[in-house]
Amino acid sequence: MKIAIDVMGGDFAPQELIAGAKNYLQENDDAGLILVGDEKIIRELWSDLPEKCEVFHTDEVVEMGEHPLHALRQKKNASVAVCARLVKQGKADGFISAGSTGAQMAASLLELGKIKGIERPAISVMLPTSGDSGVLILDVGANVDVRASHLFEFALMGSAYYEKICNVERPKIGLLNIGEEEAKGNELTKAAYAILKDSSLNFIGNVEPDRLFQGKANVVVCDGFVGNILLKTSEGLSETMQGAMFKAAMSLGQETVAQFKNSIKKFSPSSPEYSAAPLLGVNGVSLVCHGKSKAPIISNAIKLAVSCAKSNYVDLITKELTKNS
Amino acid sequence: MKIAIDVMGGDFAPQELIAGAKNYLQENDDAGLILVGDEKIIRELWSDLPEKCEVFHTDEVVEMGEHPLHALRQKKNASVAVCARLVKQGKADGFISAGSTGAQMAASLLELGKIKGIERPAISVMLPTSGDSGVLILDVGANVDVRASHLFEFALMGSAYYEKICNVERPKIGLLNIGEEEAKGNELTKAAYAILKDSSLNFIGNVEPDRLFQGKANVVVCDGFVGNILLKTSEGLSETMQGAMFKAAMSLGQETVAQFKNSIKKFSPSSPEYSAAPLLGVNGVSLVCHGKSKAPIISNAIKLAVSCAKSNYVDLITKELTKNS
Numbered sequence: 001m002k003i004a005i006d007v008m009g010g011d012f013a014p015q016e017l018i019a020g021a022k023n024y025l026q027e028n029d030d031a032g033l034i035l036v037g038d039e040k041i042i043r044e045l046w047s048d049l050p051e052k053c054e055v056f057h058t059d060e061v062v063e064m065g066e067h068p069l070h071a072l073r074q075k076k077n078a079s080v081a082v083c084a085r086l087v088k089q090g091k092a093d094g095f096i097s098a099g100s101t102g103a104q105m106a107a108s109l110l111e112l113g114k115i116k117g118i119e120r121p122a123i124s125v126m127l128p129t130s131g132d133s134g135v136l137i138l139d140v141g142a143n144v145d146v147r148a149s150h151l152f153e154f155a156l157m158g159s160a161y162y163e164k165i166c167n168v169e170r171p172k173i174g175l176l177n178i179g180e181e182e183a184k185g186n187e188l189t190k191a192a193y194a195i196l197k198d199s200s201l202n203f204i205g206n207v208e209p210d211r212l213f214q215g216k217a218n219v220v221v222c223d224g225f226v227g228n229i230l231l232k233t234s235e236g237l238s239e240t241m242q243g244a245m246f247k248a249a250m251s252l253g254q255e256t257v258a259q260f261k262n263s264i265k266k267f268s269p270s271s272p273e274y275s276a277a278p279l280l281g282v283n284g285v286s287l288v289c290h291g292k293s294k295a296p297i298i299s300n301a302i303k304l305a306v307s308c309a310k311s312n313y314v315d316l317i318t319k320e321l322t323k324n325s
Numbered sequence: 326m327k328i329a330i331d332v333m334g335g336d337f338a339p340q341e342l343i344a345g346a347k348n349y350l351q352e353n354d355d356a357g358l359i360l361v362g363d364e365k366i367i368r369e370l371w372s373d374l375p376e377k378c379e380v381f382h383t384d385e386v387v388e389m390g391e392h393p394l395h396a397l398r399q400k401k402n403a404s405v406a407v408c409a410r411l412v413k414q415g416k417a418d419g420f421i422s423a424g425s426t427g428a429q430m431a432a433s434l435l436e437l438g439k440i441k442g443i444e445r446p447a448i449s450v451m452l453p454t455s456g457d458s459g460v461l462i463l464d465v466g467a468n469v470d471v472r473a474s475h476l477f478e479f480a481l482m483g484s485a486y487y488e489k490i491c492n493v494e495r496p497k498i499g500l501l502n503i504g505e506e507e508a509k510g511n512e513l514t515k516a517a518y519a520i521l522k523d524s525s526l527n528f529i530g531n532v533e534p535d536r537l538f539q540g541k542a543n544v545v546v547c548d549g550f551v552g553n554i555l556l557k558t559s560e561g562l563s564e565t566m567q568g569a570m571f572k573a574a575m576s577l578g579q580e581t582v583a584q585f586k587n588s589i590k591k592f593s594p595s596s597p598e599y600s601a602a603p604l605l606g607v608n609g610v611s612l613v614c615h616g617k618s619k620a621p622i623i624s625n626a627i628k629l630a631v632s633c634a635k636s637n638y639v640d641l642i643t644k645e646l647t648k649n650s
Contacts, residue, residue: 130565141503144511178466178553186469186550209554210561222554225511228503229534229551233558236535240455241566248584256581259573 001030002054003305004092005298007037008061008079009099011291014038017098018045020298025052027299031306034092036079037061058082061099064291068102072110080104084111087284093309094285096276096301098293104286105142105279112284115314117321120150121281122224123288124158125231128269131215136162137176138219138280140227148191151175151221152199156320157280158219159201164311165273165304166218174207174217176226181206188223200323275300278308280317285309326355327379328630329417330623332362333386333404334424336616339363342423343370345623350377352624356631359417361404362386383407387428389616394431405429409436412609418634419610421601421626423618429611430467430604437609440639442646445475446606447549448613449483450556453594456540461487462501463544463605465552473516476500476546477524481645482605483544484526489636490598490629491543499532499542501551506531513548525648600625603633605642610634 007017014037021033032052035042039057043049060075062068072081083095084107097104101123114121124138138154139146155173162171175192177185182193184206196203207217209230222230249257268274275297276287285308289301332342339362346358357377360367364382368374385400387393397406408420409432422429426448439446449463463479464471480498487496500517502510507518509531521528532542534555547555574582593599600622601612610633614626 130568144503176554178469178550178557186548189550208561209558210564212558213561213565223511225503225514226551226554229501229547230554230558232503233534233537233555234562236533236538237559237562238566239535240538241563243455245570245585248587252577252581252584256577259577260570262573 001306001309002032002034002092003302003309004034004036004056004083004086004095005302006079006083006095006097006099007035007042009097010289010293011098012294013098014041015045016294017298018042019295020293020302021053022046023295023299024302025050028303031093031302033302034086036082036086056082056086062103064100066100066103068100068106071103072106078103078107081107081111084108084284084286087286088112094287094305096287096289096298096305098289098291098298101141101288104288108279108282108284108286112282112286115281115283115317115321117318117325118153118157118281120146120153121279122154122157123277124161124280125277126273127213127234128274129213129215133166133168133215133218134269134273135212135215135217136219137227137230138221139224140231140277141224142279143224145225146188146223148188148195151188151192151223152195153281154221155196155199155201155203155219156324157317158221160316160320161278161280161313162218164313164316165307168218170202171218172204172216173201174204174212174220176212176220176222176230177206177208179206180208192221200320270296270300272300272304272307276304283314285314326631326634327357327359327417328627328634329359329361329381329408329411329420330627331404331408331420331422331424332360332367334422335614335618336423337619338423339366339370341619342623343367344620345618345627346378347371348620348624349627350375353628356418356627358627359411361407361411381407381411387425389425391425391428393425393427396428397431397435403428403432406432406436409433409609409611412611413437419612419630421612421614421623421630423614423616423623426466426613429613433604433607433609433611437607437611440606440608440642440646442643442650443478443482443606445471445478446604447479447482448602449486449605450602451598452538452559453599454538454540458491458493458540458543459594459598460537460540460542461544462552462555463546464549465556465602466549467604468549470550471513471548473513473520476513476517476548477520478606479546480521480524480526480528480544481649482642483546485641485645486603486605486638487543489638489641490632493543495527496543497529497541498526499529499537499545501537501545501547501555502531502533504531505533517546525645595621595625597625597629597632601629608639610639
């Protein structure tokens, strides 16, 4: 088992990507790593590179501002493209990147292609709930204008992923909506409801955002515009609230601050499934890391990539597609 | 100046509605009140009804589960319909209700009608930010499938309301989106961007949800589906987070709890503009209160209704429409 790492992408690349790879190898030995990036820089930062860690040299990288497709056409050996290619060629079993999400989506589509039967791959993220298990939301930004059949694809892919990665049989699937009743919502959600109701999935109906954080469903689907708004609303509000509360805690002393940091740990869970967002629907394991990810998150993302590769959720998606076709 | 109060609507009706009216009259004398509801119940709860407080008897009420239009057709004297009618007839200068939002929207449309030139009235709410001023979001649920021209209407109405109620000249108008660049978003937001850019409004471009909570814009527009998701995500997450933090504070003693309650006051602001959601675009002042509103909020909502009636934002909307037609 080998995982490719795009060490050139991300706000803290290559340092934190390389540090994350180191962390991973210190604690785990079930996968080898392929560091994709500038070999000179990599060897400067990690002089005693262990045997389990290969380097694939490339000095091309897609920068954050660049148009993904234009950039990939000009830079055939952009680090993110090389990572996807290694997976395609069977030289790696999955890859992670913290660079441009658009470029990673484009590279994954170009190199790995889509799973047969899937029209719209989607970005999915796991969010914490007040319950014991997280909720997987998709799409959170890859597809801003979709049809009801795409929401069904998202549900099917999310279900297969959640089943394999979280070990839950027939995960509960919800449709993100502004009311619980079947008749609620816009044209898109009403049409999607009808499809989901008749599918083989464990569809539990509409889920409102407030119930979502209570862990009502395991997987919740929505179009990429709405999903991205939901994600950024959660991030923005959670930062704003944490800021105000820390300020209050500071005036009460260090012990209080520590106590509070502890109380909000739930909102920054440390288990691997929260560390990266899988691109579901592409024909291979491609995990998007947040641009701001530091070494511990990167190390977790590698663990998640290993679980993904072992679980073979891609096969389960194909099977479920057949069942519903 | 008179404000009509639907004392029959809301989770804590009629008690908290009547208590809110009492609170208001204890502290303010710039408006008389008309309590709309079952006179017998009202007089039981408030035996020494002051002169400034009239009663308009009706024993009909739209229940929460009922279909708004069906219910209003059968119950001509439903409390919410009577309130809207009093405003239409000039016997009240505005009204508030904590009952079914759908019924209030329908009653407002049937009795008051729309402002000439407005196709889609919208529900707007003020949310707190980490800055000094709140941000008005619309639509948050009245219109789930809209065109770009409707988002422009929302912007124009929100601008007029914010200018009058928050005393800000040419409020900054943002378009809720998943990226800041003009080309970002779905078909709807791209089309709306083009219209807003060429309008007389103080349009500052796209606003992502995380920047929204930083107070980047005064008014942010979106379709009612997305706005409702944003609102419920904020409510749900904020409750979940507050729950976890209070739990932590409890173990540190009463003083800590008090300190923390104080730190999150910002997220439940006590000034009137946060107490109710104006239905903008209907031809009169109609304020939606949360179903769970208790007396202090109701009292604030009455204050807001008075400000709204005095400010005459309805006229400003009409003027702005002419400027942009």
